[in-house]
Amino acid sequence: xxxxxxxxxxxxxxxxxxxxxxxxxxxxxxxxxxxxxxxxxxxxxxxxxxxxxxxxxxxxxxxxxxxxxxxxxxxxxxxxxxxxxxxxxxxxxxxxxxxxxxxxxxxxxxxxxxxxxxxxxxxxxxxxxxxxxxxxxxxxxxxxxxxxxxxxxxxxxxxxxxxxxxxxxxxxxxxxxxxxxxxxxxxxxxxxxxxxxxxxxxxxxx
Numbered sequence: 001x002x003x004x005x006x007x008x009x010x011x012x013x014x015x016x017x018x019x020x021x022x023x024x025x026x027x028x029x030x031x032x033x034x035x036x037x038x039x040x041x042x043x044x045x046x047x048x049x050x051x052x053x054x055x056x057x058x059x060x061x062x063x064x065x066x067x068x069x070x071x072x073x074x075x076x077x078x079x080x081x082x083x084x085x086x087x088x089x090x091x092x093x094x095x096x097x098x099x100x101x102x103x104x105x106x107x108x109x110x111x112x113x114x115x116x117x118x119x120x121x122x123x124x125x126x127x128x129x130x131x132x133x134x135x136x137x138x139x140x141x142x143x144x145x146x147x148x149x150x151x152x153x154x155x156x157x158x159x160x161x162x163x164x165x166x167x168x169x170x171x172x173x174x175x176x177x178x179x180x181x182x183x184x185x186x187x188x189x190x191x192x193x194x195x196x197x198x199x200x201x202x203x204x205x206x
Contacts, residue, residue, distance in 0.1 A: 002142050002172050006051040008041045015041070017197040018051075021188040024163040024173045028180040029192030035176040038192070039144045042174070043072040055141040055172075069141040073148045077131045080120025087119050087130050091138025099137050107133050110161050112154070125151050129158075136165060145175035159185045 003020040015034040019025065027035050040046045042053050044065040052061045053068075060068045071091070079087060088108065092099050108114070111133050115122070119130055128148050135143045143166065152158050159175070163185070166173045175186070183189030191198045 001054075001056055002042075002174070003054040004038075004042055004052070006038070006041050006048045006053065008037055008046055009049055010037055010046065013037070013195060015195040017190075017192065017195070019174075019188070019190050019197060019199065022172055023167055023187040024159075024175070024185070025188045025190065026183045026186035027174055027176045027190050027192060027197075028178070028182060029176075030178055033192040034195045034197075035192055036146055037195075038197070039072060039146050039174065039176060042142070043070050043144055044068050045072070070144060071135040071138060071140045071142070072144045072146060073128075073131050073135050074146045075124065075128060075148050075150070077148065078119050078127045080118065082119055084113065084116050084119060084122075084130055088113070088133045088137055091134045091140075095138060097139060099139075104137060107137060107165060110165060111158065125153065128152065132162060136162070136169065136171065139169060140171060142172045142174065145173060147176050147178075149175055149177070156185060 001022040005018040008015040015037050017038050027038065029035050037046065041048055044063065048061060052059055079090065082090065089099060089104060111129050113129050113133055115126060119127055132148060149155055149159055163173060180191055
């Protein structure tokens with residue numbers, strides 16, 4: 001369960017947002033409505049002027065980025081010099097974790113990572129799959145996906161599978177989208193407009 005109630009000021013832009021939920025949360029809105037600002041505030045990259053962020057009841061508002069156990073994935077998140085297999089386990093290894101080989105193979109297979117090579121030599125969509133698998137295998141409390149699902153050929157199937165794997169691992173996911181209809185892929189939908197978030201809970205089969 002993640003709970004966030006934040007007021008953030010970035011230049012002249014003001015964000016007032018409140019959300020809570022477990023499982024998969026879709027954060028929808030047009031460019032400039034505050035999606036990235038909210039995700040960066042939850043991750044700890046932006047200071048919160050007022051409010052809180054809680055994960056499983058624990059207040060992480062004052063914790064550093066490294067202490068939050070929250071991973072932010074963007075379309076540019078990757079280590080281009082690493083090979084695919086080294087990359088997908090990098091996050092886990094950096095935390096002193098050793099995911100089972102069978103589980104790593106399962107995640108790669110389910111997410112369509114059936115290729116090798118250095119990550120920098122891959123297409124954008126391939127790199128995004130690797131980055132998202134890396135985040136999942138690092139077993140964080142929350143994964144924040146800032147439009148990193150965009151550009152995937154089988155996006156809806158991928159998001160559904162990613163949500164399934166995350167739930168099995170006990171990880172909550174918040175992903176941003178410019179398309180409000182992507183709420184059908186989530187357990188909760190929040191629509192951002194001019195820095196204000198409106199909740200719209202939906203039932204799904206994720």
